[in-house]
Amino acid sequence: MYGESPHASRKNIRRGKQNQHQEERRTSNQVLSMIATQSSADEMISVEVASDIRAKANRLGGFKKVADRSLGDFIERQKLRRERAGMTNESSPEDDPSDS
Secondary structure, eight states: OTTSOHHHHHHHHHHHHHHHHHHHHHHHHHHHTTOOTTOOHHHHHHHHHHHHHHHHHHHHTSOOOOOOOOHHHHHHHHHHHHHHTTOOOOOOGGGOGGGO
16 A cells, blocks of 8 residues: 555565465475385375475465555545545635635
């Protein structure tokens, strides 16, 4: 939204991507840790495929940048909120200098 610190946004985007990548590595390593030293080649392949599937599923629900609200929408909402609160700056006909 408007009025937020742009510096925090830049840092938080980087932090969100970093956390997402770390989560992908963690889920992959959890699945790959199930491979025993005496496992057959077929078991290793199936665990590796399961690891890839789990990492991809995690990636789909992960971090996504979201665009800010457009300025026009934001101003319109501010106007509506001010009107409901009685904060409008409507001038009365007596105050209008164009009638003179």
